Amino acid sequence: MSILIQNGTLILPQGPVQSDLRVEGETIVQIGPALPVGESQVLDAAGKLVFPGFIDTHTHFEMNKGTLRETADNWATGTRAALAGGTTCVLDFAEPERGCSLQSALDEWHNRAGGNASCHYGFHMTIKDWDPRIRAELPAMTAQGVTSYKVYLAYANIRIPDAVAFQAIEAVATEGGVVGCHCENGDLIDCAVARLKAAGRLSPASHPLAHTPAMEAEAVTRWLALAEEAGYPVNVVHLSTRRGLEAARAARARGQKLYLESCPQYLTLTEECYQLPGFEGAKYVCAPPLRAQSDVDALWEALSGDEIDTIGTDHCSFRFNPTKMLGRDDFSAIPGGIPGTEHRPCLMYTFGVKAGRITLLQMMQALSERPAKLFGMFPQKGTLAVGSDADIVIFDPDHTWRIEAAHQYQNVDYTPYEAMEMAGRTDTVLLSGQVAVSGGKVIRESLGRYIRRGGAQFWR
Numbered sequence: 001m002s003i004l005i006q007n008g009t010l011i012l013p014q015g016p017v018q019s020d021l022r023v024e025g026e027t028i029v030q031i032g033p034a035l036p037v038g039e040s041q042v043l044d045a046a047g048k049l050v051f052p053g054f055i056d057t058h059t060h061f062e063m064n065k066g067t068l069r070e071t072a073d074n075w076a077t078g079t080r081a082a083l084a085g086g087t088t089c090v091l092d093f094a095e096p097e098r099g100c101s102l103q104s105a106l107d108e109w110h111n112r113a114g115g116n117a118s119c120h121y122g123f124h125m126t127i128k129d130w131d132p133r134i135r136a137e138l139p140a141m142t143a144q145g146v147t148s149y150k151v152y153l154a155y156a157n158i159r160i161p162d163a164v165a166f167q168a169i170e171a172v173a174t175e176g177g178v179v180g181c182h183c184e185n186g187d188l189i190d191c192a193v194a195r196l197k198a199a200g201r202l203s204p205a206s207h208p209l210a211h212t213p214a215m216e217a218e219a220v221t222r223w224l225a226l227a228e229e230a231g232y233p234v235n236v237v238h239l240s241t242r243r244g245l246e247a248a249r250a251a252r253a254r255g256q257k258l259y260l261e262s263c264p265q266y267l268t269l270t271e272e273c274y275q276l277p278g279f280e281g282a283k284y285v286c287a288p289p290l291r292a293q294s295d296v297d298a299l300w301e302a303l304s305g306d307e308i309d310t311i312g313t314d315h316c317s318f319r320f321n322p323t324k325m326l327g328r329d330d331f332s333a334i335p336g337g338i339p340g341t342e343h344r345p346c347l348m349y350t351f352g353v354k355a356g357r358i359t360l361l362q363m364m365q366a367l368s369e370r371p372a373k374l375f376g377m378f379p380q381k382g383t384l385a386v387g388s389d390a391d392i393v394i395f396d397p398d399h400t401w402r403i404e405a406a407h408q409y410q411n412v413d414y415t416p417y418e419a420m421e422m423a424g425r426t427d428t429v430l431l432s433g434q435v436a437v438s439g440g441k442v443i444r445e446s447l448g449r450y451i452r453r454g455g456a457q458f459w460r
């Protein structure tokens, strides 16, 4: 099976180039102007942008499985939504039960995803316990293609002490992987929540008050200090504040290597959403929370200056009714997380490229190339190059439309981006050389495969 993508603007590593691209089987075999059609099926991409498949570095599908607080999107619906938007690979967080092995979590996540995924997938591993037994599992994780880890500095049920974070960085360093961190000061969050509740301030408006910019900045600073002591690069996931960014800038100015992820919600929404009437603010409860416009502006500036490396979504969808409602009488009981994996590419195109804040090349780098490098998938994924996997997005930069929960693939009863006007849309997606999305509709499901990843490729 051979497909020729004709007349498109390819977003290549050196920038946009008018060119054709041929796929044979699952691989890109030819890139160049005016390629002969031959036996190939032709996809006309005139006036369209051709990207390497987008990689979502941060999803939580099928979380809290079997509980009242189960996420709305499982592996089938979550990856179908991701694919519809142009994401051809997601990296989801496998999380062991307390006291259980990393292998038990990896097995469980394979069970959940296997045969159900409509885009390719890999797993980050969450470290919540640390002992010689867990430490000894790391080589087996590497051998199974898990090379990235996550730790939390907040949340009673999952946070780890600084010493563990430090030892985890050192241990992952010997494997050539990378550790990301949820950077918020857990003690201060707990204090603030207790005080707000004691004062009877129980609405979603209290949520950002319990997760202040100082709490993020302190944890980013501490995390980077731990990494400095360990002498190994780390990742900061879902950076949301100017102050957190400044902490990272200061570390870089001292010569430290580090990587930053942010998310569309921190680039397109603000904390005003928590003031919405009734319980509407609950739809935006995620951690870290949405921030001030000055933070949004600072993150865009950092993205345009190539200081932010990757854009993931932290997709963690909960139904407004009944799941978010669990916190109707207590903001701290609102399940934290919002949907977004379906809309990340069009949001970044609309508010980034179309608004003149970033270039097409920068969008490609943040959504495809750098995720593939940092998480050990490059150059098979993350680039349009001869020999690379044929995971390809044909994006229509002239198709204006509105995001509406009523017409989304995400299996959730709202979207934080409701009624937002989009300047472009994913039209066609090739997954391993097969047309899986056409005209914005998913036409082939369950083709997703597990991606066995290699070590991190650091470029800074």
Ligand SMILES: [Zn+2]
Residues within 6 Å of the ligand: 058, 060, 314
């Ligand atoms: Zn997350």
